[in-house]
Amino acid sequence: MFNSLSDRLAATFKNLRGRGRLSEADIDATVREIRRALLDADVAVPVVREFTRAVRERALGAEVSAALNPAQQVVKIVNDELVEILGGQTRPLSLAKNPPTVIMLAGLQGAGKTTLAGKLALALKEQGHTPLLVAADLQRPNAVTQLSVVAQRAGVPVFAPHPGNTSAEDTDAVIGDPVGVARDGVGEARAKQHDVVIVDTAGRLGIDQVLMQQAADIRTAIDPDEVLFVIDAMIGQDAVSTASAFAEGVDFTGVVLSKLDGDARGGAALSVAKVTGRPIMFASTGEKLTDFEVFHPDRMASRILDMGDVLTLIEQAEKAFDAEEAEKMAAKVAGGEDFTLSDFLVQMQQMKKLGSMKKMLGMMPGMAQMREQIENFDEREVDRVQALIQSMTPAERDNPKIINGSRRARIARGAGQTTAAVNGLLDRFAQAQKMMRQMSSGGGMPGGGPGGMPGMPGMPGMPGGGKKSRGKQAPKKKVKGKSGNPAKRAQQEREAMQRALGGGGKKPAASGSAFGIGGDQSEAQDVENLELPSDVSKLLGGGR
Amino acid sequence: MTDFLWLYILLGVVLVVGLGSALVVPRLRRGRSDDGTTLAPPPSDVEDEPADAGAADQGTGTATAVLERPEPAAGRMVRLRDRLARSGSPLGARLLTMLSRDQLTEDDWDEIEETLLLADLGTGPAEELLESLRTRVRVLGVREPSAVRDLLRDELLKVVDPTLDRSLALDRPVVDGETKPAVLLVVGVNGTGKTTTVGKLARVLVAEDRSVVLGAADTFRAAAADQLQTWGSRVGVETVRSDRDGADPAAVAFDAVRTGAANDTDVVVVDTAGRLQNKAGLMDELGKISRVITREAPLSEVLLVLDATTGQNGMQQAKVFSEVAGVTGIVLTKLDGTAKGGIVVAVQRELGVPVKLVGLGEGPDDLAPFDAEDFVDGILGG
Numbered sequence: 001m002f003n004s005l006s007d008r009l010a011a012t013f014k015n016l017r018g019r020g021r022l023s024e025a026d027i028d029a030t031v032r033e034i035r036r037a038l039l040d041a042d043v044a045v046p047v048v049r050e051f052t053r054a055v056r057e058r059a060l061g062a063e064v065s066a067a068l069n070p071a072q073q074v075v076k077i078v079n080d081e082l083v084e085i086l087g088g089q090t091r092p093l094s095l096a097k098n099p100p101t102v103i104m105l106a107g108l109q110g111a112g113k114t115t116l117a118g119k120l121a122l123a124l125k126e127q128g129h130t131p132l133l134v135a136a137d138l139q140r141p142n143a144v145t146q147l148s149v150v151a152q153r154a155g156v157p158v159f160a161p162h163p164g165n166t167s168a169e170d171t172d173a174v175i176g177d178p179v180g181v182a183r184d185g186v187g188e189a190r191a192k193q194h195d196v197v198i199v200d201t202a203g204r205l206g207i208d209q210v211l212m213q214q215a216a217d218i219r220t221a222i223d224p225d226e227v228l229f230v231i232d233a234m235i236g237q238d239a240v241s242t243a244s245a246f247a248e249g250v251d252f253t254g255v256v257l258s259k260l261d262g263d264a265r266g267g268a269a270l271s272v273a274k275v276t277g278r279p280i281m282f283a284s285t286g287e288k289l290t291d292f293e294v295f296h297p298d299r300m301a302s303r304i305l306d307m308g309d310v311l312t313l314i315e316q317a318e319k320a321f322d323a324e325e326a327e328k329m330a331a332k333v334a335g336g337e338d339f340t341l342s343d344f345l346v347q348m349q350q351m352k353k354l355g356s357m358k359k360m361l362g363m364m365p366g367m368a369q370m371r372e373q374i375e376n377f378d379e380r381e382v383d384r385v386q387a388l389i390q391s392m393t394p395a396e397r398d399n400p401k402i403i404n405g406s407r408r409a410r411i412a413r414g415a416g417q418t419t420a421a422v423n424g425l426l427d428r429f430a431q432a433q434k435m436m437r438q439m440s441s442g443g444g445m446p447g448g449g450p451g452g453m454p455g456m457p458g459m460p461g462m463p464g465g466g467k468k469s470r471g472k473q474a475p476k477k478k479v480k481g482k483s484g485n486p487a488k489r490a491q492q493e494r495e496a497m498q499r500a501l502g503g504g505g506k507k508p509a510a511s512g513s514a515f516g517i518g519g520d521q522s523e524a525q526d527v528e529n530l531e532l533p534s535d536v537s538k539l540l541g542g543g544r
Numbered sequence: 545m546t547d548f549l550w551l552y553i554l555l556g557v558v559l560v561v562g563l564g565s566a567l568v569v570p571r572l573r574r575g576r577s578d579d580g581t582t583l584a585p586p587p588s589d590v591e592d593e594p595a596d597a598g599a600a601d602q603g604t605g606t607a608t609a610v611l612e613r614p615e616p617a618a619g620r621m622v623r624l625r626d627r628l629a630r631s632g633s634p635l636g637a638r639l640l641t642m643l644s645r646d647q648l649t650e651d652d653w654d655e656i657e658e659t660l661l662l663a664d665l666g667t668g669p670a671e672e673l674l675e676s677l678r679t680r681v682r683v684l685g686v687r688e689p690s691a692v693r694d695l696l697r698d699e700l701l702k703v704v705d706p707t708l709d710r711s712l713a714l715d716r717p718v719v720d721g722e723t724k725p726a727v728l729l730v731v732g733v734n735g736t737g738k739t740t741t742v743g744k745l746a747r748v749l750v751a752e753d754r755s756v757v758l759g760a761a762d763t764f765r766a767a768a769a770d771q772l773q774t775w776g777s778r779v780g781v782e783t784v785r786s787d788r789d790g791a792d793p794a795a796v797a798f799d800a801v802r803t804g805a806a807n808d809t810d811v812v813v814v815d816t817a818g819r820l821q822n823k824a825g826l827m828d829e830l831g832k833i834s835r836v837i838t839r840e841a842p843l844s845e846v847l848l849v850l851d852a853t854t855g856q857n858g859m860q861q862a863k864v865f866s867e868v869a870g871v872t873g874i875v876l877t878k879l880d881g882t883a884k885g886g887i888v889v890a891v892q893r894e895l896g897v898p899v900k901l902v903g904l905g906e907g908p909d910d911l912a913p914f915d916a917e918d919f920v921d922g923i924l925g926g
Contacts, residue, residue, distance in 0.1 A: 039667045042855030045658050109878065109906075110735025110851065139906075141743075142771040149766030149789075205881040232735065236664035236855025238883035245882075259734060262820040264857035287734075287764070379824075 027059045030074050034305075041304045043267035044240040047274045055081055079301055085274050087297025093254075093281065096225045099195035100132075102186055104222065106215055106250050107230035108242060109203030112258035114143060116230050116284055117200040118150035119292035124196050125156055132194040134185030135160035136218060138176040139202035139211075147200055154289050157194075159185045178202065178214060183221045199224070206245025215250045227252040228281070231272060234264035243272040252276075257295065258284040267304050325350065339436040341397040341429060345389045348382060387415040388425050400426055626683045648681070652689050656696060663886035663923040664855050669893060673699055697920055703889055706916035708898045712873070713844045714754070714811060724841035725757070725804040725812045729797075729834060730875075731865055732849035734818030737877040737903060739768055741849050742815040743775025744903070744911040749811050750779045757807065759800025759814035760785035761793040761833060772815055778908075782807075793817060793829065794836040801840040812841075821864035834869045847900065849875045852885035862891040871895075876914070877903035884923050 031052050038048045058077050095101045103120070105113045114137065121131040133151045135158060137143040144164035151158035161184060162176045182199050189197040201218060204211035219227060229252035231239065246252055255276075257269050260283045269280055280295045329343060389397060391414030396403050403411070403426065412419045653674065660670040677692070677699055686692055714726045728745070732738050742758060749756045758776045760769035760783055769785040776783040784800035797814045804812035816833060819826035837843060848871040850858050865871050874892075876885045879902045888899050899914040 036667050039661060040856055042664075042857070045661050108853065108881075110737055112735055140771075141774045142767045145767035145770050146765070153766075205878070207882055232851075232853070234733070234855060234857040235853045236858075236883070236887065237662050238664070238853045238881065239855075241882045242853070259820065261822075262733065262857065263822040263860055264855070267855070 024060065027056060027074070030059070031056050034078055037305055038267060038270075041265035041267035042234075042236045042239070042271075043304065044237055044271035044275070046240065047271045050274070051081065051085075051270075078305065082270065082301035082304060083297050085270060086280065086300050087295075091279055091281075094225055095196075099193075100186065100189040101196045101226070102199065102222050102224040103196065103226045103228060104182075104199045104201065104219060104224040104250070105228050105230055105256075106201050106246060106252060107203060108205065108232070108235075109140070111203060111230045111232050112284060113137070113203060113230045114146050114150060114200055115287075116228075116256055116258060116292075117147060117198050118154045118289050119284060120228075120282075121151065121156045121198055122154040122289045123292055124198075125154065129196045130194045131156050131196040131198055132185065132189045132192070133158040134182060134188075134197060134199045135162070135164065136178040136182045136185070136199050137202040138162055138164040138178050138181070139204075140164075143200075143202070150289070157192075159188050179217045179221050182218045186222050197222075206242045206249070212245065212249040219250050226254055228254050228256050229272075229278070230256045230258055230284075231268060233257050233260045233266040233268060234262055235268045239268035239271045240275050243276050247276045247278070252278060254279055254281040256280075256282045256284060261285040261291065265304055266300060269300055270304060339433055341389050341392065341400060342394065344429070345386065345397070348386055348389075352382060384415070384417065384421070385425060388412075388417065388422060391415040400429060622683055622685070648687075648689060648692060652692070653678070656692065659924060660886070663884035664858075665886035665923070666856050666859070666890050669703075669890045673703070693924065697924060700889070700920045700923065701916060703893055704916045704920055705892075705898075710873075710898050710900045710914050712900060714749075715844070716810060717842050717844065719841065722805075723808075725801065725809045726844040727801055727804075727837055727841050728811060728813045728845045728847060729816065729837065729843055729869065730814065730847050730849060731816050731830060731869055731871070732818060733820050733851075733861055734765075736818065736849045736851040736854075738762070738818060738849045739771050739775075739815050741847075741875050741877060741901075741903060741911065742772060742813050744908060745813055745901075746776060746781050747779050747908055748911055749813075750781060754810035755807070756781045757800055757804040757809045757812045758783040759797050759812060761797040761800070761814050762817040763789060763791045763793050763796060764817040768815070768817065794833045797833050798836045798840060801837050805841060821861050827864065827868045830865075831868050843870075845873055846871050847873050847875050848897070849877055850885070850888065850891075851883075852876055852879045852881065853883040854885075854887055856887065858887035859890055859894065862895055862897065866895055866897065871897050873898060873900035875899070875901045875903065875911075879903060879922075880905040880910070885919075886923050889923075 034055060035048055035052045038051065039045070043051070055074075055078055058081070059074050093101075093103075105117055105120075107113050117133055121133055124131045133147060133156060135144040135147045137147070142164070144160050144162070148158050148160060159181075162181055164176065178201065182201075185199060186197050188194075199218070199222060201215060202211065204215060206212065227250050229243065229246050229250075231243065235242070243255075255269075255272055255278055257266065257280055260266060272278070273280055280297075280300075283293050283295045285291045285293060325346060329347065332339070332343065388411060391411045392403070392407075396407065396411075403422075408419050408422045412422050415421075656677070657670055657674055660673060661667065665673075673696070677696055680686075680695055680699070681692055684695075686695065712728070716723050716726050718724070730738050730742050730745075739762065746756050746758055756779075758772055758781055760772045762768035762772070763786055766789070769783070773783040773785060782803070784796065784803050786796050793816060797816075800814055801812050803809075814833075814837065816830065817826075819830060821827065834843060834846070846869050848862060848865050850861065854861070862871065862874070874888055874897055876888055876899050879885055892898055899919075902912050902914050902919075904910045904912055
């Protein structure tokens, strides 16, 4: 039911083939799909309205009519607009000239402020700063305890003079004096020569007058250099009212998107950036203290549009895969050796480490046409296949040809399945093996014509093979064109983080200054090279 | 190597799915179930009419039934339109448009749609609701936007279904002649307010004179057990917890239920750690918790805590948690803010899981039963 924008756009564009340019009606249809995609991603209604209007205007302009393939152009326009809004004003954390730099965190309850305080502290500490955490959330029961534990894990000191709410009660009454605690915290940092102070405040609703006033008071009292607004990536339409309430109340200077490791599409990012005009600076992507990164506008744009996210996939794969094993395997494939069932078993086990297979497939561009199959794919099937392979002897795994009738029966019994399942597995494997051989010899996917796809035997109802090969070829090329990319990217990432945290003092001239343009722009350029082919491939794939 | 890494992943995926789906296909046919729940059809009173009542019944139909009182003429047009609206034939549709011009402008409709979208209802349900509303408006020949709003309220109410049983199942089950405590498992993603809900729930239960044991199976988040214990101690409720962080949550949950059973407690409420629904490992852990609990006593309720600010992702959350833990009810928290929580409409429609409780604020007793009418009025901004 929730098919992606690329699917729907592909369907829309199917009718456009053969026509050189987009008519107004075509654009209307496209814009309607985009609108829906944005709404499904939880982008706020007013923002969607404005955004689609802008896209429409640009699409109707000369830009498109002059272009060779207008359909791709529309998607590019959308992507550009998104990246522009999301990353228009990226900038590093601004550090105070005279330490301590004061950072204040604010947001709704449960947005992840306390956890983020720890992550930020750890990241700053790794950049050579000496952060101090201040527990000014006296409202939620045991919030102070939580912050202390988090601080301990991050290995940074915490300033918590008030035990906070330990009376078991979430009350409406204000507890203690968070303003005083925050002020004393900054004083403490000055006295003990900490150069960064992170003030964790209580979660509050935008309409809670008393607590919003309190937050404003804290802000006045400590005069922070940065006020970070922490917002949950899965928030819905309420993002706008919340963000504007906080913008008014505490006048935040930057946004942190939390729980981005979930599968929410995170349209809230767009809403907040558009409505408040404040930059989104960081993303919080997990429960560990190290799961904290600089915000990537480009990736977010793809995610909101549900365009697949190859970079994230590669990153995850890198984390989970045993590099040595992968290399061995790659060499084997490239060297023309046969791919055996034991190789497959190893690979499958590594794939499982990546988490849900469905999710991963969803992240791959060009997989859109297979969505139906992906939806119906039962994760447990992987376990069943694994059980089958594990019921074989090593000799059988290396040479499936020796598997005769009685062996089949034994394997089926061992795996608790039927002989038919064993036969099915062996059949498909033989075909897959053939495909691998072709691939290693040809150096690429077998030819694009329908019927030339022996490698996709397991896809019932695959609408023609040509489509598939195209979809697969594109991402491969893409990475090749940018070989060594993951490593480079990791490097960039580190640099970006350093810049963002204001730690780039060593080479301030180029990147540290003017809104971090130096490195970010090159990254943005990469994105353009990177992102477009995937869109193109999808459109091609779907439109055929 | 990086060149090949890609190849490697791709091959893996293709192979796994290829091999997998070979086995899937036969299974699929068996496993598919018809889950297509649709909106309730427009008013059904017409169905009671005699079947032969075509356009002819205007004059002649009455002859057959002597005792039948002729329908008032005003209603006949409505019935005709209604029949046309349902006929589904293009001719019928065109006739309908001719007979009943839509008196409302597109702007009016857009406004109505936006109301629904702003409440996080989602595009799919909003469109369907709007479609059925349009049909109804045509059939009834409504002209006033305000009257349309009333109709919309009706439609929404019908979807939310106020007659649904929303009480918590707190009867103590009897297993092998032994009366076990009713076990409530509270699940949800991070930061929705599970622990707070458990605390508040304990207060409600104690107020109803039930004995309660709390299980702090959130062994992950720093100080979560402390937080729960503080809630419990306020109302004199025992909290079963592990003495260290990172213990096996299933073990803690099991201990809690066992303690409850041993003390002849009425209700055991188990708090779990927040987990994002796309983390396979954590969802497996949740599956284990519920499995292990059922060894000691059956689960009476599995409550999914949803944050009212959650957008379309709420649907995904509800789906996955239902698959893993069999959610029986929803607690909608943080409804005291500006968020409307419209996603639960979609969830209830799709999965049939009703909202049972709502969290209305930070006070310890701000947990209330769900009220369908209030909720719908909230969505419509009333």
